[in-house]
Amino acid sequence: MNGLKSILDSIDLPIKGSIADIRMALCKGRNAVVEAAPGAGKTTLIPLTLLDEPWLDGRRIIMLEPRRLAARAAAIRMAELIGEDVGATIGYRTRLDSSIGPSTRIEVVTEGILTRFLQSDQALEGIGLLIFDEFHERSINADLGLALSLESQSLLRDDIRILIMSATLDGEEVSALLGGAPVVKSMGKAYPVEVRYMSKTVGSGRAYTSTGPDFISRVAGAVWKALMEGTGSILVFLPGSGEIKRVAAALMEREIPADTVIIPLYGELSKEAQDQAIRPSPEGKRKVVLATSIAETSITIDGVRVVIDGGLKRVPRFSPSIGMSSLETVRVTKDSAEQRCGRAGRLGPGLCVRLWQETENSGLKDKSTPEIMEADLAPLALELSVWGAAPEKLNWLDPPPAGAMSQAKELLYHLGAIDKTGAATAHGRELARLALHPRLAHMVIKGRELGLGSIASSIAAFLTERDFVKTGLADRNQDIRHRLEVLSGDDSQGRVDIDRSALKRVRAAAAQIRRQLGIREKDEDSDKAGLLLAFAYPDRIAKRRGETEGRYLLANGRGALLPASALRQEYIVAASLDGGERESRVYLAAPLSLSDLEEYFKEDIEERDIVEWDQAQRCVSARRQKHFWELLLSDSQLQAPDTGKVLDAFINGVKLNGLNALPWERASQALRERVGFLNRISGETGKKFPDLSEGRLLADIKEWLGPWIDGMTRLEHLKKLDMKAIILSILTWEERETIERLAPMHIIVPSGSRIAIDYSGERPVLKVKLQELFGLDRTPAVAGHPVLLHLLSPAGRPVQVTNDLAGFWARSYQMVKKELKGRYPKHYWPDDPTQAEATKGVRRKK
Known part of the structure; x- marks a missing residue:
C-alpha cells in the first residue's frame, strides 16, 4: 500500500x-x-x-x-x-x-x-x-x-x-x-487523574445496586457540580439505557450551562447517535456523555476531562430454574473502575468522581467473572457439536462448567439439534447457521415449515433485540401480539409509546432472518404467536391454576404470576419472565390453544393411568390423565383399572391409616399377643413364630392381607374381614398347635372357671377373684413362666398383684382376709386358703 x-x-x-x-x-x-x-x-x-x-x-x-x-x-x-x-x-x-x-x-x-x-x-x-x-x-x-x-x-x-x-x-x-x-x-501515555469519592456511604446490601430516585439524584448532582467547577467534556458511567434517560431528564430540570450538550451512548442507539457521542464536541460546546460500560474500552471519546462513575453495571446472568438469561445490576469490579477512571486522563490531567466511599473499594471484586462461567451454554454447546469436539478436548482459560453443559445438551436434544451421542443433527446444523439462540432458531425453522416463517422471524428478532415499547407501558401490556401489531405497522390507534430506534433495529433483524431462510414477508396470524413461542420455550408453556386469576404453573414445575394482564386464557407461553424465588413474574406472553398443544407436541404428551389412594375420600381413585411435562391437560375416570394397581393403591391406603383401620376383634388381637409372648421367650422354648408385630405386619401387608382384600376399594369394605382367620392363615398347623400348648388362651382355676390370660404386656396376666384360687398352693404358669396374678375382691376390685401365690397365702392373706371379711361378711373366708375349697359365689361350695 x-x-x-x-x-x-x-x-x-x-x-x-x-x-x-x-x-x-x-x-x-x-x-x-x-x-x-x-x-x-x-x-x-x-x-x-x-x-x-x-x-x-x-x-x-x-x-x-x-x-x-x-x-x-x-x-x-x-x-x-x-x-x-x-x-x-x-x-x-x-x-x-x-x-x-x-x-x-x-x-x-x-x-x-x-x-x-x-x-x-x-x-x-x-x-x-x-x-x-x-x-x-x-x-x-x-x-x-x-x-x-x-x-x-x-x-x-x-x-x-x-x-x-x-x-x-x-x-x-x-x-x-x-x-x-x-x-x-x-505502558501507554496517561496523564494524572485525581480520584474523588463520596463522603458518606450509600447503604448496604441491595442499596449498593439500587438505581432508584436516590441514585439518579446522586449522579445528576455530581454531573451538575462538575459542570459548575470545571471545563471539558464529562463521561458518566451508568448501568443501562433506562438510567441514562432518567439522568438526562434530571439534568434538563436543572440550570446547566448553555454550552452543554447531553448525549446518550449505549449499544442499541443508531450509528448516527453513537457517532455523535464519539466525535469531538461542536465548537464552543462541551459534552456530557451518559454511557453504559460500552465506553470503558475500545473507543475514544474526544474531549473528556471528567469521569463520573456510578459504580454499577449490568451483566447477563443465566437462571437454570427458568432456562433464560436476564440482565442483573451489579457493582463495578476493580479492573472496570480503573478502566473508567483512565478515560479522564487521555488528553491531559483529569478528574474521576466515584459515587461510593473509598473504604468500599475493598469490597469490590478484582475482576468480572468470565461469562462462560455464568451464561446460558446452549449456543456454545451447539457450536461445539457442529464443530465436532467435546469441550474437554479444547483449550480454555476457563472450561465451561460441566453441570451447565449437561443442561444445555439436554435442551439441544429436546430441540432435535443433537442426537443421543451429542453429535449435531442436520436440524442442529441448520440452527447453528442462524445468528440466533438455538431456541429461537428452532422456532423460526418450525414456523417456516408451518407457513408462519414471517411472524416467527419477527418474534425471534424482537426477543433478541431490546423491547421497543417504553418502560412502564410494557409492564401493563404483556401480550406479545401487541408488539407484533406494532412491528407490522398496525398501530394506527397509537396505543403505545414507541422507541423508534429500537423498533427499527428489530425490523432490520427480522428482515435479515427472513433473507437467510428465504422467507417472504407477509401478514400472518398473530394468534399463532403462542404456538411459535411454545416451539422455542416448551418448558414455559403454562396452565392457569384453577380459577385463580393471573397465577399459572409452568411446564417445568415453577409457579408464574401474570398480574393485571389482558391475557385470560387457560394456557399461555411465557416469552420473558424473571427468576423470582417463589414464582416467576411474567413480562411477555402469548395465549396457546389446547388443540395446538395437543397437535404439535403430541410426542411430549404422556397419557398416565393414575391409580392411587385418595385419603380425603378414603378410597382408591382411578383416573386417566394427560400430562405435558408438569401440566395436567385432562383428567377423567378410568374404567376397568388394572386390578394389581388397585390392590397396591388400597394397600397403601391401609398403610396410611395404620393397622387400626382393620376390624380387629379381641380373639385376633389376643392371638397376636400370644405369639409375641412366645417370640420373646423363644430362646428358652426353642420355638420361633412369624413376627406379628405392627411394624412387621405393615411392612409385609401385601403378602398376608392382599389375598383377602382383592376387589376392595374403600376403607369401609374392611369391615367384612375376619381378622382371626387372616392371622391364623399366616401360621402353619404345627405352629397353631404349639401356640395352644405353650400359650393357651385360658387357664381353668380351682373354682372350675375358665379364665382368659392377658398376653398384652411383658408378662402374661391372670385376673381372677381370690376365692376362686382357694386350694391352689402355687402360681399358675404358661410355657414355664408364672403368670402375674391380679387378685380381685368378690366385686371384681383389685386386691393384690403377685407372681408368688404361695408367698401371698403365707404372708399377706390374713391381713387381706380381715379387710375383705369386713366388706363381704356373707362370703367364705377360710383360715387356711391352701386347704379350703374354691368358691365362685357367696356360700361355701358343698
Missing part, C-alpha cells in the same frame, strides 16, 4: 515503542500477547503496522471486538488514519451491519462473526492473523472463538497467527494457554 509506512511513521501513539517487539514475536512464533494501557493506540495501530509483514503474505487480518460500536469505531478510525473510506482496505462486519469490499485486508468483526467463519471454513483460508482485542472482557464468544482458533491452528493451519490484546488481563495466564507465547507490554 503506497505511503502506508510514512503515514504510520507520522502517528505518535505510545504503542509505537512496542511495535518492533510485536513484529518480532509474530515473526519468530505463531502467537503473542500484548498488554497495553488504555489510550496506548493498540486497537488502531497494531493491525495497520502488521499489514505488510512477510508471513501475512497478503492475507487478511481479522480483529475481534466485544461490541458493535467498538468494531465500527475501530474500523472508521483506522480508515481515517490511512486516508480511506471504510470498506476499502479497512472494513467491519457485525450482525446487522457491514462495510466490506473486495480489497479489504483488515476486517474488524464482533466476536460471534469469527465463530461463523470457523464453522464455514475450519482452516480459515485467506486469513493470516486473528486479533482478539479487549480480551479481558472474557465474553463467551471470545472464549469460544479462541478455543476453536487454537484447534484450527494446531490441526489445520500452523501458519496462522493469533494475537491477544488487553489492558487489564493477566498476560502470563494467556501466554500459557497459547503455548508460552511472548508477552509484549506497553
